[in-house]
Amino acid sequence: MLDIKITKTTNPKPLPTEDNPLVFGTIFTDHMYVMEYTKGQGWHDPEIMPYQPISLDPSAMVFHYGQEMFEGLKAYKTEDGRILLFRPDKNIERANNSNKRLEIPKIPEDDFLNAIKTLVKVDAAWIPTKPGTSLYIRPFVIATDPFLGVRPSDTYKFIIILSPVGAYYPEGLNPVKIWIEDEYVRAVRGGIGEAKTGGNYVASLAAQIKAHDEGYSQVLWLDGVERKYIEEVGAMNIFFKINGTVVTPMLNGSILPGVTRNTCIQLCKEWGLPVEERRISVDELVEAAKNGTLEEVWGSGTAAVISPVGHLRYENDVFQIADGGIGEVSQKLYDTVTGIQLGKLEDKHGWTVEVK
Template identity: 80%
Template sequence: MQEIKIELTKTPKQKPQDQSKLGFGKIFTDHMYIMPYNKEHGWHDPKIVPYQPITLEPSAMVFHYGQEMFEGLKAYKTEDGRVLLFRPDKNIARANHSNDRLCIPEIPADDFLNALKTLVKVDKDWIPTQPGTSLYIRPFVIATDPFLGVRPSDTYLFIIILSPSGAYYESGLDPVKIWIEDDYVRAVRGGIGEAKTGGNYVASLAAQVKAHDEGYSQVLWLDGVERKYIEEVGAMNIFFKINGKVVTPMLNGSILPGVTRASCIDLCKHWGMEVEERRISVDELVEAAKSGALEECWGSGTAAVISPVGALRYEDTVMEIGGGGIGPVSQKLYDTVTGLQTGKVEDTFGWTVEVDG
């Protein structure tokens, strides 16, 4: 594990006074982590420096071919003052899976975790404490070769920035309305859908704009081949409770393997619920809604944690779920996951990692 050099800012910024107005991803802390890569030295010379602009050549390959990876996780402060990360090993493993798919060199897991813990420790006073808030952590890698040929870059930057944030959706835990997209597609099996990279998100914007114009919070994607099987929401994985069973689309190469998704599956099984990871068609979903078998629906993701879904729209059919309210499983998952993250619920799973000091 490499030693991190730390340069503290001489001009600290004023921290937000009103935590109820943090929003999501708008405010950034005093420091950032940065580590370069080249073929001669590999990943080397990690530093924590004051938060600042980065300088790149206009020909840097990230601008032209989109070779980049990003991750998202959070740090939380407990009532007794400890700082916790939630399943960072899962994010690190997923980051390196994305790196592998995108031809980016693997980041040693020990260096990755040390970077997360050290940066959060340096800026721990930025962690908000109001219920529903957290310190969002954004690690990312960009290709930096000044070259216009199409190939993997030989040089990269691994950067981590921090953002004190409130709820991802302004409505908080209020159920959201989701638009099932039947025109555009996000990803196909064999593509980069299971990697966490910007290309997947820019592919979603046109449908997202359309959904927002119709009064819907997010887009639920169908598979890119048959256009009939449920995949995931733009910023979340998706779950349904149908006839007492928890059903979620199986990982098939075009769906992001969410950390919160895995936690929901583990918790539901721990509670004795039957969980099915399988293909589910939109026709099955519509029929379940018509018959009353669709009892509950929620999204899961690092940013939103658990987001109850009160209505789904597919073509001209609007499916109201659970009377448009928060279902009992959604509520229990939200309470348990956030309780584990903030230390209010005993962690019997070994999911939390304490940031020392």
């Protein structure tokens, strides 16, 4: 494992006050982690330094061909002052799977985890403690070769930044409204849909703006080939409780394998709920909404944790889910996952990692 050089800021920023709401992704801590990659040398020179702009050549390949990967996870402070990460091994595994698909060199798992833990420890004072808040951790890799030919870069930067955050959606845990997109598509099997990379998200923006203009929080995507099977929400995986069974789209190469998605599936099975990972068509979903068997809908993701869905729109129809409120399973999942993350509930699965 590589030794990390630490250079602390001489001009620390004021910490956010408890009185000001933490708008997701707008405030950043005092320090950042940077590690370089050079072909033939590998990853080298990891350093924690004061948060600052980065300097890149205008011809850096990330600007022209989008060779980059990012991840997202969180750190939490418990009531007794411990700092916990939630399933960081799964984020590291997913990051390296994204790297493999994008022809970015693998980051050694030990160095990856050590980077996260060391940076969080340096900026531990920034971890908020108000209910519903956490420290968001954003690792990312960018291709830095100054070259305009199309090939994998020979040099990269691996960077981690931190941001104290509140709820991802302004609604918090209140149910959101979801727009089922029937014009644009996000990804197809064989493409990069299962990688966490910016190209998937920029592809979603046109539909996202359209949905926002109509008063909807997020877009629910259909598959890019037949345009009939449910895939995922822009920032979340999606779950449906239909006639007592929890149904979520199966991983098929165009859906991001969410860490919180995996957590929800495990917990629901442990609670004795039938769980099906399978294809689900929008027609089946609409029929369930019309006949009353669609009992509950929620999204899952690192940013939002659990986000209940109160309304779905498809074409010209709007469906209210049950009474439009938070469902029983959604609430139980939220309470359980956040309880484990905050150290309030026993971690029977070994999901949390303490930063010491």
